[in-house]
Amino acid sequence: MNFNGVEFDTYFKNFPDDNGYFGKYGGAYIPDDLKKAMDEITDAYFTIAKSSKFIGELRRIRRDFQGRPTPISYLERLSGSLGNVQLYVKREDLNHSGAHKLNHCMGEALLAKYMGKKKVIAETGAGQHGVALATAAAYFGLECDIYMGAVDIKKQAPNVARMKILGANVVEVTHGLATLKEAVDAAFEAYTKEYKDCIYCIGSVVGPHPFPMMVRDFQSVVGIEAREQFLEMTGELPDAVVACVGGGSNAMGMFSGFLNDPVDIYGVEPLGRGPKMGDHAASLTYGTEGVMHGFNSIMLKDENGEPAPVYSVASGLDYPSSGPEHAFLHDLGRVKYDVVDDEETIDAFFTLSRMEGIIPAIESSHAVAYAIKLAKQMKKGSILINLSGRGDKDMDYIIEKYGIR
Numbered sequence: 261m262n263f264n265g266v267e268f269d270t271y272f273k274n275f276p277d278d279n280g281y282f283g284k285y286g287g288a289y290i291p292d293d294l295k296k297a298m299d300e301i302t303d304a305y306f307t308i309a310k311s312s313k314f315i316g317e318l319r320r321i322r323r324d325f326q327g328r329p330t331p332i333s334y335l336e337r338l339s340g341s342l343g344n345v346q347l348y349v350k351r352e353d354l355n356h357s358g359a360h361k362l363n364h365c366m367g368e369a370l371l372a373k374y375m376g377k378k379k380v381i382a383e384t385g386a387g388q389h390g391v392a393l394a395t396a397a398a399y400f401g402l403e404c405d406i407y408m409g410a411v412d413i414k415k416q417a418p419n420v421a422r423m424k425i426l427g428a429n430v431v432e433v434t435h436g437l438a439t440l441k442e443a444v445d446a447a448f449e450a451y452t453k454e455y456k457d458c459i460y461c462i463g464s465v466v467g468p469h470p471f472p473m474m475v476r477d478f479q480s481v482v483g484i485e486a487r488e489q490f491l492e493m494t495g496e497l498p499d500a501v502v503a504c505v506g507g508g509s510n511a512m513g514m515f516s517g518f519l520n521d522p523v524d525i526y527g528v529e530p531l532g533r534g535p536k537m538g539d540h541a542a543s544l545t546y547g548t549e550g551v552m553h554g555f556n557s558i559m560l561k562d563e564n565g566e567p568a569p570v571y572s573v574a575s576g577l578d579y580p581s582s583g584p585e586h587a588f589l590h591d592l593g594r595v596k597y598d599v600v601d602d603e604e605t606i607d608a609f610f611t612l613s614r615m616e617g618i619i620p621a622i623e624s625s626h627a628v629a630y631a632i633k634l635a636k637q638m639k640k641g642s643i644l645i646n647l648s649g650r651g652d653k654d655m656d657y658i659i660e661k662y663g664i665r
């Protein structure tokens with residue numbers, strides 16, 4: 261399929277290019293010594309991770325440890341309440357540890373093991389990526405340093421406890437605002453010193469090359485499985501595919517299975533409290549081109565060109581940019597990016613829980629909310645939603661802030 265001049269039959273061969281670019285987005289805007297470390301990971305990725313031995317081992321892990329393939333569920337009662345459109349969810353909430361993040365963490369940690377590294381390091385904000393990486397590190401017997409702001413450590417006590425129980429070393433970062441940005445800086449600084457013995461494991465399709473490509477490829481298991489399962493269940497492809505977009509990893513995993521198909525693809529960004537800067541984290545919808553955290557993409561900037569403060573009810577979505585491949589697909593028009601706000605999201609959280617017996621993560625509830633709106637417009641056809649994670653982590657907060665609806 262050719263779409264606005266891009267040939268999607270050969271898309272994965274051509275994007276990213278050898279320097280890590282998707283069109284003008286991507287690349288590696290980092291100091292020379294870090295660039296060397298990234299080049300080593302890129303080389304290892306193309307030699308080790310593309311070998312049949314590695315692929316075979318990762319397949320076995322996905323089946324026996326992660327519990328893949330995760331199912332697709334038909335949402336019978338919700339679909340019935342909306343009219344003639346059929347809604348389905350890909351159940352990443354049933355992936356081990358409760359979200360899609362383990363898909364790329366197991367891949368990254370297995371690569372670390374094959375490269376002879378002793379340790380994996382990363383930063384975490386809400387703690388979800390830290391927990392997934394700590395899970396992978398425990399499985400492979402790797403050391404694991406997770407950098408986390410002091411403020412986030414206080415806010416995210418259950419995830420901090422999980423990481424510690426799994427044997428990770430949670431490194432408290434106290435400078436500046438002591439949140440995610442400082443944790444990223446501290447983790448990169450540590451990595452620059454320690455890169456011979458460890459690898460940095462990025463938590464989404466962001467950061468310098470090769471991470472946007474690697475994380476997409478490890479997440480593509482979601483889209484590949486979903487396409488096959490959907491065809492088997494219904495005999496056709498879905499008319500639309502929907503996923504929430506923070507950094508963009510669950511979305512890229514799902515979308516990569518359908519880019520070359522006549523399927524409408526929707527990425528859903530968090531509108532938070534509204535369209536005023538600081539009240540949302542809809543970077544592709546309201547952002548402009550720029551470089552942050554080592555890559556060129558579309559981002560939300562303040563008046564000094566620095567990453568803007570962002571907000572969403574879903575802490576997994578409040579990042580001031582998204583992966584470079586999303587910026588590319590956005591400009592190309594292959595994926596349509598749109599927003600839903602906090603209120604619509606909380607309604608969808610309760611609707612899916614009540615009507616289907618599935619409690620979704622607040623992040624995933626953004627995709628559910630959008631699909632409900634889309635179903636009302638479409639009148640007929642089918643929508644496949646990527647349910648990126650389960651909502652256990654969000655229940656206390658939602659009851660305290662919104663009560664039972």
Ligand SMILES: *Cc1c(COP(=O)(O)O)cnc(C)c1O
Pocket residue numbers: 359360361388463464465504505506507508509510511576577621623624648649650
């Ligand atoms: C972290 C997280 C997200 C957002 O990350 P992406 O890289 O955009 O997928 C979405 N859903 C859940 C459940 C998460 O934990």
